[in-house]
Amino acid sequence: MERGTPRRSPAKLSADTKTTKSALHRCGPAGDNLMKGYKAPSFQDRAASSLQAKEKALAKLKAMPQPDAAELAERAARQAERDAVAAAKSAKAREAREEKQRLAEEKRAQAKADKIKAEQPKRTEEQLKAARDARYAARKSRK
Template sequence: MAGFKVPSFQDRMTAAADAKQRALAKLKAKPAVDPAVLAERAAARAAKEAAEAEKREEKKRAKAEAEEAKRIAVEEAAAAALAAEIAKRPKVRTAAEMKAARDARYAARKARM
C-alpha cells in the first residue's frame, strides 16, 4: 500500500494552472446576455429607483407636515397661554372709563338727595 505523497511545488503549480484554465473555459462557454434581457433589467432598475425616490419624497413630505402641525400646535398653545395670562391680569381702566364711573357715582348721589 502506497503512502501519502506530498505534492511538490511543481505539482501544485500545475494543479493551479489547470484550475485556472477550467475556470476560464467555463466563463467562455457562458452565453452572452441578450440585449432584450439587459433592457428589461435596466427598466426594472429604473422603475425601482423611481419608486424609492417617490417613497423618499412622500416620507419627506409627511415629516414636513408633521413638523408644521407640531409648530402650529406649539403656537396655539402659546397663544392660549398668553390669553390666559391676559385674562388673569386686572383690567386697567382708561381715563374715560374712570370719568364715566365717577360721573355715575355723582349722579347717584345727587339723585338720593
Template sequence: MVSYKQPSFEERLELARLAKQKALDKLKAKPPVDPAVLAKRKAAAEAKEAAAAEARRLKIAAREQEKAAKREADEARAAAKAAAPALDAAQQKAARDARYAARKQRKG
C-alpha cells in the first residue's frame, strides 16, 4: 500500500496558479451585461432606496408626533396638578381619617 506523499512547495505553487487561472478564465467567459438590463437594475435599486428613504421619513415623523403628544399630555397633567387646590394639613388629616374609618368598617 502506498502512503500519502506530501506535495512539495513547487507543486502547491503550481496548483494555486492553475486555480487562479481557472477562476480568471471562468470570469472572462462570462457574457457582458446588457445595458438595458443594467439600466433596469439601476432603476430598481433607486426605487428601492427611495421607498426606504420615504419609510424612514415617515417613521421619524411618527416618532416626532408621538413625542409631541406625550409632551402635551405631560403639560396638561402638570397644569391640572397645579390647578388642583392644595389641601392644608387639617384637610389631609381628615381625608386620612376617613380612609382609615372606611377600612375599619370593611374589615368588620
C-alpha cells in the first residue's frame, strides 16, 4: 500500500481493486494459507550450498587480473625494504640488550669489588706510611 492511503479491512475491499480476498492470508479453522514453520536444511543441502559457495569464490578468484612482472618486482622490492627495516630494528634491539647486560655485569663486578674492599681490614697508619715509603723508594730507583 502507498503511504497516506488508509488501510481497509478485507470486508471493505471492492472487486475493482487489484487485491482480492483470496490473496490475503487467512487464518481460520480451514487452515488454508497458513505460514509454514522453519525447516532446517539437511546435511546434503548444506554440503551443496558450501560447494556452490566454494565454486563461486574460485571463479571470482580466477576472474581477477593477474599482476604483471613490473608489479611483482615492485612488491618484491617493497618486501625486501620491509625486511631490511625489520632486520635493522632487531639488530638495534639486540645491541641495546647486550649493552644493558654489559652494564649490569659491570655493576655486579663493581659491587663485588666494593664488598671485597669493605671486608679488608683497615690499614694502620704505620702500614700506610710503609706503603708510601715503598712507592717513594721505587720512584727514586727509576730515576
